[in-house]
Amino acid sequence: xxxxxxxxxxxxxxxxxxxxxxxxxxxxxxxxxxxxxxxxxxxxxxxxxxxxxxxxxxxxxxxxxxxxxxxxxxxxxxxxxxxxxxxxxxxxxxxxxxxxxxxxxxxxxxxxxxxxxxxxxxxxxxxxxxxxxxxxxxxxxxxxxxxxxxxxxxxxxxxxxxxxxxxxxxxxxxxxxxxxxxxxxxxxxxxxxxxxxxxxx
Numbered sequence: 001x002x003x004x005x006x007x008x009x010x011x012x013x014x015x016x017x018x019x020x021x022x023x024x025x026x027x028x029x030x031x032x033x034x035x036x037x038x039x040x041x042x043x044x045x046x047x048x049x050x051x052x053x054x055x056x057x058x059x060x061x062x063x064x065x066x067x068x069x070x071x072x073x074x075x076x077x078x079x080x081x082x083x084x085x086x087x088x089x090x091x092x093x094x095x096x097x098x099x100x101x102x103x104x105x106x107x108x109x110x111x112x113x114x115x116x117x118x119x120x121x122x123x124x125x126x127x128x129x130x131x132x133x134x135x136x137x138x139x140x141x142x143x144x145x146x147x148x149x150x151x152x153x154x155x156x157x158x159x160x161x162x163x164x165x166x167x168x169x170x171x172x173x174x175x176x177x178x179x180x181x182x183x184x185x186x187x188x189x190x191x192x193x194x195x196x197x198x199x200x201x
Contacts, residue, residue, distance in 0.1 A: 014049030039130040043181030060108035067100035095132040126181035
């Protein structure tokens with residue numbers, strides 16, 4: 001009973017951590033203008049939670065289930081903001097599921113080898129998540145105009161988004177996000193696996 005209760009706690013808390021990682025997830029303005037930070041926070045949090053959850057169950061497919069839970073939670077939040085009178089595009093729902101499917105696939109294809117899941121799966125998540133989310137953000141209507149027209153009520157004045165100087169500091173946010181996400185996902189996933197092993201030692 002303790003083990004089943006623990007898995008519920010891990011699932012809920014990991015989901016909440018991922019959804020709120022860096023506050024880059026819900027709001028279109030920050031998800032767009034801080035895409036590199038968004039990619040790092042989301043790829044690492046997805047891999048940590050999914051690896052921990054997947055190794056606990058030992059069942060391929062758990063990572064996709066985990067990503068589906070987060071997607072549902074975020075769509076509920078999107079609906080809540082929309083009900084408050086904000087535009088449909090005010091909240092961006094990240095694309096976690098395809099990257100989680102790649103993580104599950106690597107775990108299944110390597111015959112449930114946890115080290116391969118961490119190395120191969122973590123790298124695949126870090127490379128794919130920025131690409132899927134950049135495509136997702138390209139479909140959003142005028143993100144910066146929306147940020148100024150519909151400011152968040154809890155956003156302090158010094159955090160008001162400014163128009164980014166794209167190309168001044170970096171040329172490709174997708175490449176930077178993918179590289180940083182891929183590099184950081186693997187060691188952080190390894191840490192999650194170590195914590196998992198330590199918990200049930």
